[in-house]
Amino acid sequence: MAKVIGRTGAIGIAVEATQGTAVAPTFFVPVQSYSFDDKVEYVKNDSAMGRIEEFNDADIIKEWGEGEYGGKIFIDSIGAELTALFGQSPTSTERTTTNVFDHAYTLANNNDHKSLSVSYVDDIQDVRSPFAMINSWSLEVAVDDYVKRTINLISKKSASVTNSPAFTNEVEFIPSMVSVKMASAVAGLDAASAINVTSFNMEVAKNAEALYVLGSKEPEDIINKQFGVTGSIELYFENTTYRDYVFANTHRAARLSMADTTVDLGSGHNPELRFDLNEIVFSEFERGWDSNDPLKQTLSFEALVSVTDSAMISARLTNTQDGTDY
Numbered sequence: 001m002a003k004v005i006g007r008t009g010a011i012g013i014a015v016e017a018t019q020g021t022a023v024a025p026t027f028f029v030p031v032q033s034y035s036f037d038d039k040v041e042y043v044k045n046d047s048a049m050g051r052i053e054e055f056n057d058a059d060i061i062k063e064w065g066e067g068e069y070g071g072k073i074f075i076d077s078i079g080a081e082l083t084a085l086f087g088q089s090p091t092s093t094e095r096t097t098t099n100v101f102d103h104a105y106t107l108a109n110n111n112d113h114k115s116l117s118v119s120y121v122d123d124i125q126d127v128r129s130p131f132a133m134i135n136s137w138s139l140e141v142a143v144d145d146y147v148k149r150t151i152n153l154i155s156k157k158s159a160s161v162t163n164s165p166a167f168t169n170e171v172e173f174i175p176s177m178v179s180v181k182m183a184s185a186v187a188g189l190d191a192a193s194a195i196n197v198t199s200f201n202m203e204v205a206k207n208a209e210a211l212y213v214l215g216s217k218e219p220e221d222i223i224n225k226q227f228g229v230t231g232s233i234e235l236y237f238e239n240t241t242y243r244d245y246v247f248a249n250t251h252r253a254a255r256l257s258m259a260d261t262t263v264d265l266g267s268g269h270n271p272e273l274r275f276d277l278n279e280i281v282f283s284e285f286e287r288g289w290d291s292n293d294p295l296k297q298t299l300s301f302e303a304l305v306s307v308t309d310s311a312m313i314s315a316r317l318t319n320t321q322d323g324t325d326y
Contacts, residue, residue, distance in 0.1 A: 002123065009034065009122035010165035011069055013132075015083050015114055015326060019222075020156060022117045022130035026325040027077035028167045029069070033150070036067030036118060036129070038157045063157045063217045064210050065118075065129040070150035073139075074170035075260075075271045075319045079103055079326045080116065081151060082315055084134045085204060087113030087224065092323025097267040103323055105315040111223045113206070118155060119163045127158035133222045135208040139231075139256075139275075141200040147173040147258055154208045156218055171271045171319075173258040180233065186253040186278045186309060195235070198296065200256055202231035202275070204313070229277065229303035229313055237287055237295040246285040246299065254280055254301075265320055272318040278306035 011034060012025025045057035083089050087108030092101050108114075116132040132155035140148045179194040205228045210219035235242060245252065257274035265271060284300035305312040 004123045006034065009120060010163070010167075012119035012121075012163060012165065013077065013080050014117045014119075015080050015089070016117055016130065019112075019115045020131040022128050022159070022161075024128075024161075025117070025119045025163065027080055028165050029074065029077045030071060030167065031069045032071035032148075034067075034069045034120075036065065036069055036120070036153060038129075039064050039066050060217060062210075062212060064219055065132065065155035065157055066153070068150055068152040071148060072146040072172045073149050073258075073273065074172055075273070075317075076168070076170050076321055078149075078273065079317050079319070079321055079323075081134075081137070081149075082317060083114050083326045084116050084132075085137050085206075086315070089114070089326050090317070090323060092321075092326070094322075095269060095318075097265070097269050099320050099322075100265045100267075100269045101319065101322055103317040103319075103321070103326060105317070106311065107227065107313060111225065113224045115155075115222070116153070118153065119161065120158075121163040121165060126161060126163055128161045128163065129155040129158040131156040131219070131222055133208040133224060134204075134206050136206065137204045139200075139202040141175070141178055141256070143175045143198055145175070147175075147178060154210055154222055156222075171260050171263055173260065173273070177260055178256070178258045181255045181257075182252045184252065186276055186306070186311075189253055189255045189276060192255075197233055197235055199234040200231070202229065202256070204229050227312070231301055231303075233299045233301065235297055235299075237297040242282070242297060242299055243285045243287075245282045249281070251279050251281050251304070253278055253306075265318070269318065272316070274316050276314045276316075277303045278309045278311045278313070279304045 014026040041062035086105040090103035119128040132153045136152045180197045181192040183192040207225040213220040259272040280301040288296040
């Protein structure tokens with residue numbers, strides 16, 4: 001058979017109306033890495049049979065899907081991922097300009113979050129994996145690359161289908177479109193000034209787990225468990241302000257936002273994505289040192305649930321999608 005290279009494959013996603021009921025992709029997502037595939041677990045027969053060899057048979061006892069894909073953030077398809085990340089569909093509101101929508105995402109406080117169907121097609125395979133639950137979602141922002149994310153998933157095993165890839169030219173984000181703000185509380189983020197940051201990384205851990213019962217090799221359910229957000233911020237080391245946050249136990253609210261002001265969605269409205277962290281604690285300070293380069297500092301942080309706001313993280317996405325596919 002003919003050999004194929006990875007970039008000939010196409011990955012599609014869709015939010016499932018019912019967990020585990022596969023649906024055709026509503027978005028095909030350009031990726032730069034892909035390692036999502038079916039998995040099996042064997043039990044080996046080690047019964048003694050008068051010989052020194054340990055195993056004499058093996059049987060499959062579990063079947064599921066697991067892995068990840070990664071690459072640039074795209075303004076429309078990211079909305080489906082955010083639904084699975086936050087566990088519920090956003091509140092979508094049309095702006096005064098027709099066909100421009102804000103999608104507000106808040107965390108569903110349960111262990112039964114919304115799932116995705118993940119489809120893959122190339123010249124060798126044409127499959128779809130239902131009940132894909134996010135295990136972790138990582139964001140990476142640096143001064144020398146596109147804004148990227150990696151999404152790690154656990155699902156039921158795939159089934160053969162007929163996928164029909166159809167890509168659209170979505171907005172993506174570069175470093176000059178990104179800003180980071182901090183304030184004493186989330187209510188102060190709008191008025192806060194952007195700070196000079198060289199990189200920002202964030203990982204959302206949902207700790208998904210496949211649950212099995214007697215009578216089937218496939219998961220009976222896939223749940224999200226404890227929810228946490230960690231990350232790091234890198235800045236030039238120009239003063240001890242941020243170092244003091246670590247040693248004085250100073251908590252802050254933070255916002256990462258990205259907006260493409262070169263694209264007009266209508267009447268001056270631009271595609272935008274932002275994440276608000278209601279309260280973060282800076283758990284570690286590290287100063288880099290090089291005899292020939294400007295000094296930098298890295299602050300590691302962990303998000304806390306704000307008792308005042310009853311929230312840890314939220315997001316807002318602005319695009320021309322009406323929210324139906326989220």
